[in-house]
Amino acid sequence: MDDRFGNNTNFYQGSNTYSTFEEGGEQDGYYHGGEYPAQEEDAASDATEGHDEDDEIYEGEYQGIPHPDDIRTSKKAARAMDYADHRDSTADKMQDEEQLAHQYEAIIEECGHGRFQWTLFFVAGLALMADGVECFVVAFALPSAEKDICMSNADKGALGLIVYVGMMLGAFIWGGLADKVGRRRCLIIALTINSIFSFLSSFVQGYGLFLFFRLISGIGIGGSIPIVYAYFSEFLCREKRGEHLSWLCMFWMIGGIYASSMAWGIIPHYGWGFSMGTHYQFHSWRVFILMCILPALSSLIGLVFMPESPRFLLENGKHDEAWMILKQVHDTNMRAKGEPEKVFTVSHIKTPKQEDEFIEIQSSTGTWYQRWLVRIMTVVKQILENVFSLFSPQFRLSTLFMAVVWFTMAFSYYGLTVWFPDMIKHLQNEEYKFRVKHFHGEHVEHLTFNFTLENQIHNEGKFINAKFTNMEMKAVTFEDSLFEDCYFENVKSMDTFFKNCTFISTVFYNTDFRKEMFIDCMHWNSTFHHSVEHCYVDFEEENDILIYLVSFLGSLAVIPGNIISALFMDKIGRIKIIGGSMLISSVCTFFLYFGSSESAIIGWQCLFCGVSVAAWNGIDVITVELYPTNKRATAFGFLNALCKFAAILGTSIFASFVGITKVIPILLASATLIGGGLLALRLPETREQVLM
DSSP: OOTTSOTTEEEEEESOOOOOOOTTOOOSSSOOOSSSOOOOTTHHHHHTTTOOTTSOOOTTGGGTOOOHHHHHHHHHHHHHHHHHHHHHHHHHHHHHHHHHHHHHHHHHHHHOSSHHHHHHHHHHHHHHHHHHHHHHHHHHHHHHHHHHTTOOHHHHHHHHHHHHHHHHHHHHHHHHHHTTTOHHHHHHHHHHHHHHHHHHHTTOOSHHHHHHHHHHHHHHHTTHHHHHHHHHHTTSOHHHHHHHHHHHHHHHHHHHHHHHHHHHHHTTOTTSSEEETTTEEEOHHHHHHHHTTHHHHHHHHHHTTSOOOHHHHHHTTOHHHHHHHHHHHHHHHHHHTTOTTOOOOOOOOOOOOOOOEEEEEETTSSOHHHHHHHHHHHHHHHHHHHHHHTTSTTTHHHHHHHHHHHHHHHHHHHHHHHHHHHHHHHHHHHHHHHTOEEEESOEEESOEEOSOEEEEEEESOEEESOEEEEEEEEEEEEESOEEESOEEEEEEEESOEEESOEEESOEEESOOOOGGGEESOEEESOEEESOOOSOOOOSOOHHHHHHHHHHHHHHHTHHHHHHHHHHHHHHHOHHHHHHHHHHHHHHHHHGGGGOOSHHHHHHHHHHHHHHHHHHHHHHHHHHHHHSOHHHHHHHHHHHHHHHHHHHHHHHHHHHHTTTTOSHHHHHHHHHHHHHHHHHHTTSOOOTTSOOO
């Protein structure tokens, strides 16, 4: 070993190169050329003596200094040689990758499709199911959480969007890391982060911490989709890939079914929890959040027994490790088929030339965190270079087309999935307001209210020496009313307001009346004792339960479409599946204009979800097949991050039109689906190609 490298030297793989001195060269830190000897100080003038102006010999020629024209010529020649070498290297690399792709396809076919793939199918599917649950968990818990944590409308909006922000960041980060660190390792870390912070979010009482933990949880689960599809596809042969990746998509929909079932069965049971005084409440919606962690935990346990992707290992020059995993796949499948004696015939697998070189990091250089900072910054640089390479001439057109298709599909799908339940809730609220009871000019004295008041408006009433004890008020408004010598005790309220009312010698004891509930009111000699600072989940909302049912039916309606698309993915082709599904979905969206009742909206939602799932399946499959192994997860992560950004835009825009007009959301969804569907038909068909 060279003496210049001591035992305290660490190596780190990166894209930078390092230079070394030639053997026998000077070691004083300066370069000394060997061709031209050093000159005397007066040699320049002596060397040019005797030449007249007509000679083309310039001063310094005899000093051995090249002419500037010669230098430029030599530089051009060097650049031409570098370009030729780069072109030859690129051609050799592409040839190596193509040979590896075909050899790997043959090896996977020899390994067969059996017990190993089905085991990985369920393990990876649970990770995908966890992603589907994450998309629903906050929406289902929000109606109860908003009362328990006392959220304003702005707080609810931020919480609804923060999950998608986290998943957008997570998809980009984990997708890039999976191509550099490994699929299995990144998926384990991502699911661990999701599980830990989801668990913590179920216990925190404050809005700020709950928002932060849901953000980090979203960043963790954001890596599941890009990693799962890249990971599972690299264990599938060409004939099985389209169909089985489509079957895998079903787990995302199963996640929606699981979340809506858990919400429906747990959240309405408000007593499923405990309290520690008045400041710590653990209600049923928190139990629901705990139950939603189970898919991620189950996938984590399964991943412990799963190997890394051998295709990723081969791409990184780890031949022996990849060979052992492929042999494990082969032997597992052969034993399950009753052919344990069948031998794995592959002895050598071609690995592509490795471009990355080692960066030397001396352990004596800087502190430990400075060395880790160098490593982290190098990985970040590699990830960004990989992302930028998606827009190189080789992939630019495919990336732009796929970005538009992902964006238009996500914008319409997520926007409508929020718009459907919001429209149903709006119709219910309008019907609820229509049934409001009006009381005008009532005069009440020496009466005790110990029963529930709901959906009432009291105008110009007088309440003299009245008691409101152990009762609940829901959607009650008192306007221009007088309360004199009244007593309020143990009163729970929701959507209750006092407008322009006068309170004289009135006592409030252990109530949850807040300052903002008294609008333009006057208090004379009135006192508040032991006011409850937190909010109550006082009432079981019928429309909340209906939202669970609507989401459950929407997820259930996806199953037939998923089955059909899986069976025909390899027969019809990815492009026709995507384009046809998006165009038919746009027609379904257009007919939403004629649905004015709850049942009609639910029916069109089920039809839309059942048709659009085929497009999602095709998009996932073609994204895997369009990009090579060293860019597959990065591309999927980038496009999925764009998908979540489109979801944020879609949900925000569509929700803003609820109760105003339904024409604009319908036209927006239809137009984007038609544009994306027509553009999808221009994508290259990939069902006959091997994974590069």
